[in-house]
Amino acid sequence: xxxxxxxxxxxxxxxxxxxxxxxxxxxxxxxxxxxxxxxxxxxxxxxxxxxxxxxxxxxxxxxxxxxxxxxxxxxxxxxxxxxxxxxxxxxxxxxxxxxxxxxxxxxxxxxxxxxxxxxxxxxxxxxxxxxxxxxxxxxxxxxxxxxxxxxxxxxxxxxxxxxxxxxxxxxxxxxxxxxxxxxxxxxxxxxxxxxxxxxxxxxxxxxxxxxxxxxxxxxxxxxxxxxxxxxxxxxxxxxxxxxxxxxxxxxxxxxxxxxxxxxxxxxxxxxxxxxxxxxxxxxxxxxxxxxxxxxxxxxxxxxxxxxxxxxxxxxxxxxxxx
Ligand code: 1CP
Numbered sequence: 558x559x560x561x562x563x564x565x566x567x568x569x570x571x572x573x574x575x576x577x578x579x580x581x582x583x584x585x586x587x588x589x590x591x592x593x594x595x596x597x598x599x600x601x602x603x604x605x606x607x608x609x610x611x612x613x614x615x616x617x618x619x620x621x622x623x624x625x626x627x628x629x630x631x632x633x634x635x636x637x638x639x640x641x642x643x644x645x646x647x648x649x650x651x652x653x654x655x656x657x658x659x660x661x662x663x664x665x666x667x668x669x670x671x672x673x674x675x676x677x678x679x680x681x682x683x684x685x686x687x688x689x690x691x692x693x694x695x696x697x698x699x700x701x702x703x704x705x706x707x708x709x710x711x712x713x714x715x716x717x718x719x720x721x722x723x724x725x726x727x728x729x730x731x732x733x734x735x736x737x738x739x740x741x742x743x744x745x746x747x748x749x750x751x752x753x754x755x756x757x758x759x760x761x762x763x764x765x766x767x768x769x770x771x772x773x774x775x776x777x778x779x780x781x782x783x784x785x786x787x788x789x790x791x792x793x794x795x796x797x798x799x800x801x802x803x804x805x806x807x808x809x810x811x812x813x814x815x816x817x818x819x820x821x822x823x824x825x826x827x828x829x830x831x832x833x834x835x836x837x838x839x840x841x842x843x844x845x846x847x848x849x850x851x852x853x854x855x856x857x858x859x860x861x862x863x864x865x866x867x868x869x870x871x872x873x874x875x876x877x878x879x
Contacts, residue, residue, distance in 0.1 A: 558873050559605040559674065560866065561776070562856030563597040568863055570596050580625040581617055584610045590660035595667055600863065601870040605672045605735070606664065608728060610657070612678025612739055613686060615724040618653040621645060621687070629691065636690035638698070640709055646687075646716040649723035657724075661731035672735055674774070675728030679740035680717035680758045682777075687717075696745050703754055710754065718758040722765050729769050737774040737796070738762065740787075744779025744798075751783050756790050763791030774817055778855055784809040799824075799854030804845035815848030822853045825865045832865065833872060840876055851877075 565571055574592055575583055583589050593609040613623055613631045622634035637643060651658070664673055678686075681699075686692070688699045703710045725736050743755060763773050775787050776796025788795045788810035795814055797806045799821035806816055820839055824832055836851075843849030851873050857866065 558851035559603045560853050560857050564593050564607050564609040566859040567857050567861045568596055584614050585656045587656050587660040587663055591663040594664050601866050603870055605674050606668055607674045615649055615720050619647050631686050632691045633687055637687040643713050648719050654727050657727050658731045661728050661733055665732035673733045674735045674737055675733030676737040677721040677724040679738045680714045681743045681755045682741050683717045685742050714758040718762050722762050729771055735772045740777040743777040748782050751786055760790045788814045803842040807846040816846040817850040817852050819854040822855055822858050825861050
């Protein structure tokens with residue numbers, strides 16, 4: 558078990574270490590990245606660490622002018638809309654992200670036997686930030702390009718897939734022992750569009766990663782209708798948000814795949830008895846899958862009480878000890 562977004566946001570010790578350092582700058586300081594990655598491992602005793610970084614870090618590293626604005630999220634100065642813009646998306650060179658290699662190396666040393674989960678944003682979710690220029694509810698510019706300019710879309714997705722892969726390779730080669738590909742916003746698509754316009758690129762990434770012996774987790778939000786395809790794209794583990802019970806999700810993915818999830822992060826604001834009941838239910842339904850990594854259905858919300866997560870971690874460990 559581990560929690561998406563366990564490393565940042567909700568811990569007071571995180572806010573203290575970050576101080577006034579801007580988010581993207583903090584991701585380039587190996588000592589800070591190591592400390593923030595380790596904080597939830599110490600505090601909650603979760604079974605894995607998630608690397609402290611962000612899905613837009615590799616884009617910044619190749620020179621895209623973007624920032625993470627507090628309270629907003631990633632904002633891109635000149636959104637990508639045409640063929641000329643796409644040329645700005647070059648591959649990552651090792652020199653662009655030497656601080657990632659350094660940080661992963663330090664963290665793996667501190668973690669000992671505990672795994673470090675590396676991650677990257679998947680091409681669709683990255684494309685959405687680049688095309689919309691920031692967080693988007695409807696992804697209208699993204700869909701306009703995807704439906705209206707298929708050749709441009711193909712070129713954009715190829716380049717982003719290559720960048721995602723480069724970012725994952727860097728983390729694996731430095732010692733990460735599992736990876737998660739976040740396609741957070743892909744639930745905005747129908748299964749048909751996902752299969753034709755997104756899946757080929759994520760499949761390519763997972764295929765390229767098969768040379769490494771690391772489990773590959775694939776996660777998106779609102780993906781109930783896409784779970785089978787997310788599994789078919791080559792992941793070993795499919796992340797499920799809180800909308801689909803795990804026993805149902807197990808029927809939607811092919812045999813042999815494990816599931817990850819799926820407590821609604823908002824449940825942590827309800828009384829403990831509710832959290833305990835729902836967690837017990839999730840653990841029991843999770844037994845229908847070939848493997849189950851307990852997690853939330855999406856990231857820890859910033860105002861979550863850390864003592865709830867401490868209690869939840871201990872509870873899951875107790876319930877699964879036998
Ligand atoms: O546990 C961790 O915090 C690990 C590091 C991590 C990860 C895995 C961060 C730090 N970001 C991410 C991934 C990420 N970033 C995703 C995929 C995961 C998801 O769906 O939750 C996405 C969509 C982003 C983009 C992003 N970055 C947003 C918009 C989405 C959202 O959650 O609202 C925002 C607000 C950020 C900023 C950010 N990234 C990470 C942190 C700790 C923060 C908050 C900034 C801060 O503390 O100043």
